[in-house]
Amino acid sequence: MLLAHVALPVPMAHTFSYEIPARLAGRTRQGARVLCSFGSRRLVGVVVTAGEGEPPPKVKALLDVLDDEPALTDELLAFLRDLSAYYLAPIGEVMRLALPPIERAVARALEDSLFETKKGISARRVQTVAPTEKLEESALGGQAGAILAHVRAVGETSLVDLEGRWKSARAAVKKLTQLGLVTTGSREVQADSFFAAPAPRDSPPELTPPQAIAVEAIATALAAPSSGGTFALHGVTGSGKTEVYLRAIVAARQQKKGSIVLVPEIALTPQLVSRFRARFGDDVAVLHSGLLPRERLVMWKRLRAGELDVAIGARSALFAPVRNLGLIVVDEEHDPSFKQEEGIRYHARDMAILRAHRAAGVCILGSATPSLETEHLSRSGKATKLVLPDRARAQPMPAVEIVDLRRMGPGPTGDKRISLPLHRALEKTLAAREQAILFLNRRGFSPAVRCEACGELCSCPSCSVALTFHKRHGERLRCHYCDFETLLPDNCVKCKSPALALEGLGTEKLEETLATAFPEAKVARLDRDVASGRTVDAVLGRMRAREIDILVGTQMVTKGHDLPHVTLVGVINADAALSLPDFRAAERAFHLLVQVAGRAGRGDVPGRVLIQTYTPEHPAIVHALRHDVNAFLERELVDRRELGYPPFSRVGLIRVDHPDEATAREACAMLANVAREAAEAASREGPGRVAILGPAPAPLARLRQRFRFRVMLRSSDRAMLRRTLLAVERARGQVERTVRTAIDIDPVQLL
DNA sequence: AGCACGCCGACT
DNA sequence: GTCGGCGTGCTC
Numbered sequence: 001m002l003l004a005h006v007a008l009p010v011p012m013a014h015t016f017s018y019e020i021p022a023r024l025a026g027r028t029r030q031g032a033r034v035l036c037s038f039g040s041r042r043l044v045g046v047v048v049t050a051g052e053g054e055p056p057p058k059v060k061a062l063l064d065v066l067d068d069e070p071a072l073t074d075e076l077l078a079f080l081r082d083l084s085a086y087y088l089a090p091i092g093e094v095m096r097l098a099l100p101p102i103e104r105a106v107a108r109a110l111e112d113s114l115f116e117t118k119k120g121i122s123a124r125r126v127q128t129v130a131p132t133e134k135l136e137e138s139a140l141g142g143q144a145g146a147i148l149a150h151v152r153a154v155g156e157t158s159l160v161d162l163e164g165r166w167k168s169a170r171a172a173v174k175k176l177t178q179l180g181l182v183t184t185g186s187r188e189v190q191a192d193s194f195f196a197a198p199a200p201r202d203s204p205p206e207l208t209p210p211q212a213i214a215v216e217a218i219a220t221a222l223a224a225p226s227s228g229g230t231f232a233l234h235g236v237t238g239s240g241k242t243e244v245y246l247r248a249i250v251a252a253r254q255q256k257k258g259s260i261v262l263v264p265e266i267a268l269t270p271q272l273v274s275r276f277r278a279r280f281g282d283d284v285a286v287l288h289s290g291l292l293p294r295e296r297l298v299m300w301k302r303l304r305a306g307e308l309d310v311a312i313g314a315r316s317a318l319f320a321p322v323r324n325l326g327l328i329v330v331d332e333e334h335d336p337s338f339k340q341e342e343g344i345r346y347h348a349r350d351m352a353i354l355r356a357h358r359a360a361g362v363c364i365l366g367s368a369t370p371s372l373e374t375e376h377l378s379r380s381g382k383a384t385k386l387v388l389p390d391r392a393r394a395q396p397m398p399a400v401e402i403v404d405l406r407r408m409g410p411g412p413t414g415d416k417r418i419s420l421p422l423h424r425a426l427e428k429t430l431a432a433r434e435q436a437i438l439f440l441n442r443r444g445f446s447p448a449v450r451c452e453a454c455g456e457l458c459s460c461p462s463c464s465v466a467l468t469f470h471k472r473h474g475e476r477l478r479c480h481y482c483d484f485e486t487l488l489p490d491n492c493v494k495c496k497s498p499a500l501a502l503e504g505l506g507t508e509k510l511e512e513t514l515a516t517a518f519p520e521a522k523v524a525r526l527d528r529d530v531a532s533g534r535t536v537d538a539v540l541g542r543m544r545a546r547e548i549d550i551l552v553g554t555q556m557v558t559k560g561h562d563l564p565h566v567t568l569v570g571v572i573n574a575d576a577a578l579s580l581p582d583f584r585a586a587e588r589a590f591h592l593l594v595q596v597a598g599r600a601g602r603g604d605v606p607g608r609v610l611i612q613t614y615t616p617e618h619p620a621i622v623h624a625l626r627h628d629v630n631a632f633l634e635r636e637l638v639d640r641r642e643l644g645y646p647p648f649s650r651v652g653l654i655r656v657d658h659p660d661e662a663t664a665r666e667a668c669a670m671l672a673n674v675a676r677e678a679a680e681a682a683s684r685e686g687p688g689r690v691a692i693l694g695p696a697p698a699p700l701a702r703l704r705q706r707f708r709f710r711v712m713l714r715s716s717d718r719a720m721l722r723r724t725l726l727a728v729e730r731a732r733g734q735v736e737r738t739v740r741t742a743i744d745i746d747p748v749q750l751l
Numbered sequence: 752a753g754c755a756c757g758c759c760g761a762c763t
Numbered sequence: 764g765t766c767g768g769c770g771t772g773c774t775c
Contacts, residue, residue: 006775011752016775039774040754058775093752 003053004028004062006036006045007092015048015091019061028062031070031077033099035063044102046072046095048081066106071304072098076321079355086354089344097344098319100300101293127186129173130156134180135474139487144172149485151182152473159184202278205243214244214386219251221362222326227255230353232378233366234629235388237598241366242272244388245329246279248364249310257326257361258309262348264335265314276312287313287320315340315348318355326361328352334371334591349373368629369591372584372640375633376647398569398600398607400625402616413517417505422570422610423517429568430521430549436568438510438552439596441576443527444468445509446502449477449488453497460484469502470529471509510572511552518550526553558596567607569600574613574621583643586620590632593624 002020018036020028028034032047037060044066072080076098084094131152140148143166151157162169176182207215214233221229235241249259263272268288276284285299285308302308304321311320315338318328330338330352338348349365350373356363365374365383377383403421410416411423429436446469449458458467460479467477467486475488491498511525526539536556542548543563551557577589593611600607613621623632640647 003775008774009752010774012774014775018775036775038753041774056775060775090752 001055004047004050007048007095008043008045009092009096011090017056019059021061024065027065029070031072033066033071075359101297127159128156130183144175147172149483210388211240215247218248222251222255228360230363230383232374232383232385233364236368239388252326257324258322259327260320261312261329263331265337285311287317318348325359328356329364331366333365334367334369369594373647398609400597400609403610403612404616405612405614413513417572425568434567435565436550437557437566438570440507440510440572441554442506443529443554444506445471447504450501450503451492452499452501454495456494507552521549523550524548526556569609571611574611590620
């Protein structure tokens with residue numbers, strides 16, 4: 001019988017076999033999308049293989065074939081199969097990552113079975129929900145309460161988004177509207193700003209000698225008969241990495257090959273895009289989250305047809321259907337946003353290496369502060385290091401100073417975290433009519449509320465993490481992990497004592513303290529509580545217009561664009577980033593310090609950076625102080641190797657050994673997500689000890705005992721865990737579980 | 752993941 | 764009497 005093995009978008013590891021009816025025999029090819037009857041549903045799947053074979057006991061026939069030319073090329077199909085095998089992710093869901101939004105005609109043919117796409121394609125306006133200043137009279141339970149907390153946390157959001165998160169969001173929003181707690185409205189889906197203005201063409205600048213060497217090496221690799229290779233491009237901001245990317249794309253074109261450029265989420269700015277458009281005109285597909293399904297489909301089709309040969313986008317652009325793929329660039333490869341943490345978990349940097357490798361293409365990993373993984377690739381000979389040492393535009397490095405909080409007392413505010421040196425530096429900056437940025441990685445007023453009588457911390461009932469006190473919006477305690485919210489209680493929940501103390505310093509309090517201490521200065525705050533999405537640019541705009549003297553903020557302040565009048569950058573507490581429960585804490589802190597330091601001083605005005613810390617001897621601080629990236633990498637690699645952390649660890653999984661291989665495979669596939677979470681946490685806390693963060697269903701308690709470890713869960717994983725538990729339970733006595741040290745991915749294994 | 756089937760509680 | 768909650772099992 002002629003059979004098609006089809007990957008369907010269901011969370012199951014295997015493909016499903018369908019009979020190919022004679023009328024579809026010619027068009028049913030590998031990579032083509034097909035319409036299948038599946039249970040009572042109709043689904044669109046992808047043909048993974050097709051051919052003569054033994055039919056399974058139950059076979060249905062394919063209903064239709066959607067493509068004359070297969071939607072997925074052999075190259076993309078093979079890559080997706082590799083990705084699925086590597087991450088133990090269901091093949092059908094992986095395929096879906098690379099499929100275009102379904103055309104209107106097809107959607108109609110599918111009737112109401114694909115409501116998602118119908119909804120998406122017709123949405124020109126979206127309904128929005130925004131919080132009001134009004135406070136509820138009594139605590140709201142259930143979905144209404146959760147939705148209210150969410151809307152307050154993220155600001156104006158779309159109803160569609162809320163419906164995706166909560167089943168009866170529409171009803172709850174109606175109720176909240178009646179109570180006056182939220183308002184609803186609608187807005188145009190934002191138009192594509194990237195192509196609003198025509199970009200003036202530029203002419204390629206002269207290359208610096210190091211740039212020329214880098215371009216030469218990449219072009220040679222692209223042109224070689226058995227081409228390919230991975231390059232680690234190491235260069236500070238302003239050293240001209242982008243010019244190397246542009247030349248590499250040109251070199252790929254000369255070989256009739258297409259390119260993909262991956263950038264971190266926040267880096268996909270009009271400035272960056274116009275840089276590419278200036279060189280290549282409008283022959284560039286910009287894939288971003290603001291694209292309507294219709295526009296996304298147009299981009300997808302033009303790439304698939306070979307009309308466009310360059311795709312730029314965040315993480316998901318990795319799956320762009322670029323023809324004859326020859327080059328993948330990962331810019332700012334150390335950025336954590338390349339790691340997809342929800343749904344199908346993958347690391348776009350690692351997968352970029354894999355896809356380029358399998359396509360016999362070139363992968364460029366660019367960064368000023370390379371990840372340990374990339375550095376390890378270079379050192380083990382699996383990537384070629386290219387260094388751009390010169391700053392194309394010579395800028396003086398800012399003077400970085402340490403404020404040792406063990407020795408330095410508080411300034412006039414009396415708050416230890418605004419030390420005397422920092423206070424004086426702020427005074428000086430203000431006197432010179434310059435601007436300051438203060439970085440503090442904790443939003444809210446106080447990160448913890450403690451009972452002074454019994455020592456109990458107010459913590460989240462479902463996440464057991466400390467609740468943060470927010471002063472604005474009515475003195476509330478909020479969980480920064482799950483958005484749980486409650487009013488500040490009058491008494492300790494445990495001992496009923498009224499002696500509750502606000503501990504620690506958040507951006508909200510810092511802003512307030514500074515506003516009092518410097519009444520003549522304009523102090524503003526930039527964090528997720530005051531700025532959602534587009535409003536970040538508004539705050540940065542006010543900063544550029546010098547309407548703000550001191551800007552206090554979280555991570556967000558490190559990512560902004562040019563702020564030429566900032567001459568002082570203060571890091572309030574470098575130890576906060578260093579003590580995060582994450583084996584990458586030192587690495588992230590180092591990136592952060594180098595990045596934030598880069599904010600100070602531009603052009604002729606020398607900048608000044610003050611880093612406040614209790615651990616001035618920490619390598620991340622010492623090396624950030626000297627701008628010495630290589631020394632930091634060297635040191636951190638040694639530590640990682642000793643501890644067996646990535647990039648030296650092997651991929652580990654919760655292994656299920658079972659005499660029946662199919663059962664074992666199924667259990668493994670189901671465990672994959674949990675394994676990944678457990679793995680990360682295990683690497684932080686040591687094998688076998690993983691924290692529970694998140695509401696735990698009753699079966700979890702049993703799982704904990706049986707596996708002798710605890711699992712960190714996000715709500716979406718709970719259903720899967722329940723199933724897993726069942727599968728394990730069923731095979732009780734025959735299943736042997738081994739929990740190896742299960743950690744991150746080692747990209748070295750891919751090559 | 753959906754979706755059907757099925758079995759128990761509070762409403763017209 | 765039935766509407767609707769979610770537990771259980773299945774999908775070529």
